[in-house]
Amino acid sequence: MADVKDDVIEMLKELTELTILDEGDPQSFRVRAYENAAHGIGAFAGDLAALDLKGLQAIDNVGKSTAEKIRELLTSGKVAKLEALRAKHPASVVALMRLPGVGPKAVKKLREELDVQSLDDLRAALAAHRLAELKGFGPKSEAKLAESLARLDASGAVTRTPISVALPVANRLVARLLEVPGVTHAETCGSLRRFSETVGDIDVVVVAKDAAVVMDAVVAMPVVDRVLGRGDTKTSVVTPRGLQIDVRVVAAHQLGAALLYFTGSKSHNVKLRTRALARGMTLNEYALTMVEGGKVVASETEEQIYAALGLPFISPLLREDCGELEAAEAGILPKPLGPIVGDFHLHTSMSGDGHSTLEEMVAGARARGYRAMAVTDHAEGTVSGVGRERFLEQRAKIRALQAQLGDSFKLLHGVELNIGRDGELDYDLEFRRGFDWCLASVHDHLTLDRAAQTKRVVAAMRDPTVRMIGHLTARMIGGRPPIDLDSDAVLAAAEETGTALEINGALPRLDLSVDWQRRAAGRRIDFVLDSDAHVVDELERARYAKLNAERAGTLPARVVNAGDGERLLAWLAAGKRGV
């Protein structure tokens, strides 16, 4: 479903990049307009292909010109303006700008004065020491460009890093920083704090008495492959896998302003700063200050800064400039979800890929204060799945365990069914009815076309035993794409059949995505936050599912296992709607 939208955003991003080159200014109005339009499209939850020019222009920051380009792209597959820019600035030239330290001005100069039109040309110019002739370039520039080129040859293009890779690195880094003498606070900011699916780098804000000590500690860490830059308060390093880490040291009384700034998003910050100026104040990463007289209004906490700007606290998860500032102003920010009270997708050592026992998983869930949980090992249709007898043995154990636990904890015997190529499910209807909880998921045949994928998923939803669909799109962030589904048809079927949709908290999945959840908003569809844990510590991942749901602004009333345990039990007892 995301295909068309991704194509449009890709087109706008390319227009942005080429226009920066064309105008030699990364901040021109045209450039900003393309960026804003891409932003608006990103926040739009409908089907772009179904819209006419007028409909497209109703999207934020999409005007006549962009709407026409979108139609042009969707009908012909090409955009004349883009083609013209591509002809003028071929890919080999764009590649120059991707070199760290090279911007539009440098590219312009290299092309005009040295006829450098590609990385190869640049390599030759460097070898001949011709860069020294250029004003603004010196021996250091030469050395830096040569190193960038060599690194590019070695590692290929730079891509964004999936959150599943970046978050553990960031957590270890923060833990180490907290051990540095004099450090009283260390926190991950940037897109990781906003819980973006992929991140460009890791931003860490540190409070310490002596910044130099922190900088020394950072560059000495084993995770550091090389140092990009080091200043009095900011150091940038790169890991061996090419992930950039920026560490910034601030004073304790500036922490709020620093967190706000380094968390972003950029456009959220720009709007906040504009808002400050309109109120006679100026906001930077150190403080919110009166323009007249320079008196500091707020700096210590984010809450104080938002309050001084006449706003309630806005969760980092929402700071994407997707209407959160307007919602805050109107007092209609999405409410955070309550505590997680159950987990309905997890595996034990009974099936091939689980590593903790049933008892360990139950203990883990109880330790988290849950009221209920379903054990859902794989059915026989999955590689690591097991047959009927093993499940019946497990059921007996679960019943015995439930008897010990009493009413304080509801333990369901569940199963994760595999959705077959044509929507067929494991075992037979009668055997499936024997489970307390059936979830069904797609694990294979991931490249079927849209009609076939939609049909098999909807077929599974129509089964009376299937209470929930697990990781609906089967995507892996930074890995494999989502399966091709007709989102309207799938969501309509979920609503009609009363089949809940899982929000899977495994970091490589985060499935449903924010985009899908927003598409489902307004429909009567229940969501379940799950860990998909294969080992007891992974129960923690349900928290990531919760963050993802909050990021999407999914309503607490639609999430059955966050908030009130009794509400959850009532939902479980009610069974599948219409069955």
Added chain:
DNA sequence: GTCGTGAACGACATATACTATGTAGTATA
């Protein structure tokens, strides 16, 4: 480029750090 006001045109433009150079470019949120 978009947007809002008024039907063609003006407004839109945050704030800083670092680096290599001698004022500007690039990068970051």
